[in-house]
Amino acid sequence: MSEDKVILWTLPPSSNSAVIRTFLLAAEIPFEEKNAWGQTRTPEYIAKFPNNCAPAVEHGDFSVCETAASMRYLAKAFPDKAGKFYPSDNxxxxxxxxxxxxxxxxxxxxxxxxxxxxxxxxxxxxxxxxxxxxxxxxxxxxxxxxxxxxxxxxxxxxxxxxxxxxxxxxxxxxxxxxxxxxxxxxxxxxxxxxxxxxxxxxxxxxxxxxxxxxxxxxxxxxxxxxxxxxxxxx
Ligand SMILES: N[C@@H](CCC(=O)N[C@@H](CS)C(=O)NCC(=O)O)C(=O)O
Structure with a gap:
């Protein structure tokens, strides 16, 4: 699972988007960034990301949005890299x-x-x-x-x-x-x-x-x- 590609949808000037970008960089999780400008209100985007917002994360065929939920997911999906940012045992x-x-x-x-x-x-x-x-x-x-x-x-x-x-x-x-x-x-x-x-x-x-x-x-x-x-x- 952790070998699947991570895609980060962002609106580049947005500080909310910087939340997940900084997290992925600090955790050293490789990712591809895609610009969500003009897409957040499309039915295709909302079907994957029901809050119609960036940042949003795809990992293989899994998708999640909301910054805190996304970071919790990434910490669990990449425990060796990102587990230090969210404890699983406490x-x-x-x-x-x-x-x-x-x-x-x-x-x-x-x-x-x-x-x-x-x-x-x-x-x-x-x-x-x-x-x-x-x-x-x-x-x-x-x-x-x-x-x-x-x-x-x-x-x-x-x-x-x-x-x-x-x-x-x-x-x-x-x-x-x-x-x-x-x-x-x-x-x-x-x-x-x-x-x-x-x-x-x-x-x-x-x-x-x-x-x-x-x-x-x-x-x-x-x-x-x-x-x-x-x-x-x-
Ligand atoms: N509660 C959301 C906030 C994200 C958010 O507000 N994103 C804004 C940009 S800062 C957005 O993508 N807006 C696009 C739209 O409303 O279509 C989170 O934590 O991820």
């Missing part, structure tokens, strides 16, 4: 990692589009202030409210709790939770200067996790044009 550690992934998915990942997408020029979701003609004039205020909530989340929950006693998120070695979270900072930098503890954490990911910096390049290349400080050449 239910409590795995539960904490799942908890952090779910927190990021349902917390910060809901706020990022509201805060950053109008600036990045990405489409908004149904019901978002910037997605409706009636409320578009309030986009700036809505972006600020979402960015303030992200900042509070980063300072109080991520730095204050998840990184309080450990180098990575509730762990002294990187786990799938770090791959779920850290690439999203590229989009958060569009809305604010990263709080100190978060900037240090991102530097640690870049320095200590081989492949992490490279896997973020396509998203950074796009997002850095909009970063509030320190735009870099990628």
């Amino acid at each position: 239910a409590q550690k795995a539960a904490k990692i799942d908890m952090v992934c779910d927190m990021i998915n349902t917390g910060i990942c809901n706020l990022i589009p509201k805060a950053a997408y109008p600036t990045l020029g990405f489409p908004l979701y149904a019901g978002d202030v910037a997605a409706m003609d009636e409320s578009k004039e309030h986009t700036k205020a809505s972006q600020k409210a979402a960015a303030d909530a992200i900042k509070e989340y980063l300072e109080n929950k991520v730095v204050g709790i998840l990184l309080d006693k450990t180098k990575f998120l509730m762990s002294d070695t990187p786990t799938i939770a770090d791959f779920r979270f850290a690439p999203m900072l590229s989009q958060i930098k569009v809305t604010m200067e990263l709080p100190d503890g978060i900037a240090d954490y991102l530097e640690r990911m870049e320095a200590d996790v081989p492949g992490f910096a490279d896997g973020n390049k396509p998203a950074n290349e796009y997002n850095s044009k909009f970063w509030v400080t320190n735009p870099v050449d990628c």
